[in-house]
Amino acid sequence: MLEMIELEQAQELILALTGRTSPEEVALVQSRGRVLAETVYSVLDVPPFDRSPLDGYAVRGEDTLTGLPAALRLVGEIPAGSSFAATVGPGTAVRILTGSPIPAGANAVIRQEDTQEENGVVQIFRPVRPGADISRRGEDLRQGEELFTPGRVLTPAEIGILASQGIRRIKVFSRPRVALASTGDELKDVGQPLAPGQIYNSNFYTLAAMIEAWGGQTLPLGLVQDRVSDLAEVMREGLASADLVVTTGGASVGTYDVTARAMERAGVEVKFWRAAFKPGTPVICGYKGDKLVLGLSGNPAAAMISAALLLGPGVRKMAGFQGFHPKRVLATSKDEFAKSSGTRRFIRAKVVREESGWSASFPSSQQPGILKSMLGTNALVDLAAGSTLKAGQACNVFLLEEWI
């Protein structure tokens, strides 16, 4: 077991111990935000035939180039979804709507606004070159071309392209199932009355929302007493039903023994305990079979921050995403942080992008229990052990926009 390890080492270990979930098939209409788990090739040309992109008349362009207004004889009409058997000969036009196939013989479409139809004759007021205003077969997608590869996130445009291929169901990585237990004898669930010495469990709710944002789903394991037998039982339950087990609380100096013994009893090997950053130092990471068990700090803000830094990368990797870590940028601090510490510290901050670059400001309350300070937090300032920060000074920042 490793003790007091660096963030980067902990992240590396967690990523090494997690793999992508197995693919599942979902309906295209329910695939927004999911991550593609297969390579998709185009099975047909889009559009599948030369078609009109507007309402007007299919003509031979050469008939419109001289002697305007030209008078063309109307020889038919093609509603969208049908076709025209005859050929458009010299001096004739066929009425056409957006999406109608271009009839044989025609090589251009003139839009309705530039024409006038009366008694079977179409007056053409503008020239159209041969080839103009036709949506060519395959101009959007060519049959056989590679459209998407695994890891592609499905946004509306990808979904539309899959629909244009007639695809109704698609393989995506399953949402990682994260079993989530909250330890702490003082915890009550929301909606219950509080007894003296008790507080409401907020960690379950913040973490479940974060896990959802990372593309995972939460299986609630409820509240657990800080007892070896209870904890071991809950870990076994989580390992049996989920891809990853997370507990909050139970990783601090005073509770480590209980958690470590529970892990041992559940057959979980402890990989590391405690990480060299604040808040969130109390963290315990175990492993059984191919499943990770991660115990995070029970302090609300510390739980969120260590979840963003350690659990997030794991869940996003499992969900099939290609970027695992929060993005790092250089920012200018607007506030000062005068209290140096022997441990690297992540200051919860709000960054904005200004003309001159990123700037970071932060609330004065940075205690691990102050959840209110997480409101509006979209970044973490990375303050090295022994350092302080002056207003105006440059600092390293993790952007959390997609993470919290």
Added chain:
Amino acid sequence: MLEMIELEQAQELILALTGRTSPEEVALVQSRGRVLAETVYSVLDVPPFDRSPLDGYAVRGEDTLTGLPAALRLVGEIPAGSSFAATVGPGTAVRILTGSPIPAGANAVIRQEDTQEENGVVQIFRPVRPGADISRRGEDLRQGEELFTPGRVLTPAEIGILASQGIRRIKVFSRPRVALASTGDELKDVGQPLAPGQIYNSNFYTLAAMIEAWGGQTLPLGLVQDRVSDLAEVMREGLASADLVVTTGGASVGTYDVTARAMERAGVEVKFWRAAFKPGTPVICGYKGDKLVLGLSGNPAAAMISAALLLGPGVRKMAGFQGFHPKRVLATSKDEFAKSSGTRRFIRAKVVREESGWSASFPSSQQPGILKSMLGTNALVDLAAGSTLKAGQACNVFLLEEWI
């Protein structure tokens, strides 16, 4: 009825004709991304009592300031969730865990790492000032303070704060129900075989995904033939079941009459027809009772762009969000757009934020039917009528990150 109106006028009209949905109560655990519809006040102090933020010993700070290591007599233990009846007197200590209430008489907590306990005596190796390392009652939230007002988007931090108050259910604006029909006789739904002259309906899938991203939900009305009776029937169905009705196709010059007559038959008053921008000019907007009917272009890319510019603001307003419009920034174009047009044009683009500011690049295919060009599109360059764009030139850009 207005014709060929400016984007801004169309947006204003649409916002004037839409209101917030009625609130509904949801479980806190399912509230991520929803918009709060009530003002929430803190009903209790958080934490509700002075508590320990770490594992260690509750002491009288004065007993640790001189003569280190101090030896204090261990007089009890407070597991989290329980309380301690006796008082901590001079020269004594009480074993305490993270979250335990601070016992009477104690005024500081010393962390376990700075102590050693043996035979009922706790050796203290570091001084702690009175008041140190105590999480004070109400330091996170004070009973009676206003926490959130309507319009607040619920992210993990808000959800955690609501949980810390014991709140199990919360009032949010209902997801606007958008009934969505696709008109076009050439359309087939995915999973069905194509006949000659037919194409797959992609608009339903792109728009449903966009509506979901804006906080709405889609009620599918299926494929509709371009016939007055069919269209009117579908509009009635949509008006009866949804908060807003959207059709794609049927708003172009050649199909306007059918749609307008269908609207009339369904009791819908036409407010405007056609908007002065490309792609997406064919758009028809009607109104009945308190419900909007919006007909968008059937061309796939045009449908997405006009949806982002016109439907998005309406749905986001209905969903309770406070920002309705895509954000506007100044960018430097990396590409050129040489084809000037008599109509204002929105060029689908990809913008990135560089050291020197935003830069925009765009695919060469900008036809309204080319859906592929929407892949990676995260912005629209706003090109005025009659203008062209040179590489290196400044341009106005709408950011679509949250919109497409």
